[in-house]
Structure formats: C-alpha cells, structure tokens
Amino acid sequence: MRVGIGHDTHRLGSGGPLKLGGIDIPHDHELVGHSDADVLMHAVVDALLGAAALGDIGQMFPDTDPANRRRDSAEMLEAARDAVRAVGWRIGNIDCIIFAQRPRLLPHRQAIRKRLADILDIDPERVSLKGKTGEHVGPVGQEEVIAAQCVALLEPR
Ligand code: MG
Secondary structure, eight states: EEEEEEEEEEEEEEEEOEEETTEOOOOEEEEEEESSOOOOHHHHHHHHHHHHTTHHHHHSSSTTSGGGGOOOHHHHHHHHHHHHHHTTTTEEEEEEEEESSSSOGGGGGGHHHHHHHHHHSSSSGGGEEEEEEOOHHHHTTTEEEEEEEEEEEEEEE
C-alpha cells in the first residue's frame, strides 16, 4: 500500500458561490485562484499524486499555462485518478479536512462526498470529510482563506 498527503490554501474574495469539492455552496465569498480554485479537490489531487510519487498538481497543471486558467478542478482530479491507475494503483480511501470559518459545511457534506466518490469511481463510504473552523483567529478564522488537507491510501490493483 501507499499513503499520500495533500494540502492547499486559496484566498477568499467577495462574490459567490463557494465551490468546494465540486459543489456550489451558496455564500457571500468565493475562492480566488488561477483555476476554479477548488481547494478541496486540489488537496485530493496532491494526496493521490503524492501516494504514487507522481509529483504534484503544479507539475501536472502549471499555472503558467493559459489552458489551465479557470480550469474545472474535476478535470484535474480525473487526471490524477487516471495517473495513479496507470502505474498500477487503485484508491483505497481518502480522508479530508476543510478549514473554513464560514459557511457551515455539515449540510453539504454528503453531496461533496458523493461528488468526489463519483469522480474517483469509489464508494462514498471510502470518502471522509471533516470541517474545522479557525476559532476566529489567523487567516482561516479571519476568513482570508480556506484551506484543505487530504490523506489518500492506494492499494495495488
Ligand atoms: Mg490550489
């Protein structure tokens, strides 16, 4: 088996909706970045690539490439899924944390788990998602950023 870790941070800007894990969540802020800035998907991509020692999301989708501007992060996750499969692994499970002061993620948790599971072609039972606030301090707590972490387990196919 192989294990990998992924982490990402994106700035918040005024607007909305907030895109997390492929789900549009009604909110008064949105994530800002070169792609669609889906911080959770980016952390999952890096966890998968990391577990297979295939580099990272920046190598696979350089932000210097205009083709990646506003790119749908679901495409990046599909590419990471295919890359780990191509070198002989299947996804055992992923465990994710979103660090956000607002909004509350609990009402959206099942939808995000389902969306990630659909893209990864695994059972939603193998996709765990937890939410943590920033306790009103620091960049997360002051709502300057949202961050995400993911651990992924790969098993031989
Ligand atoms: Mg990112």
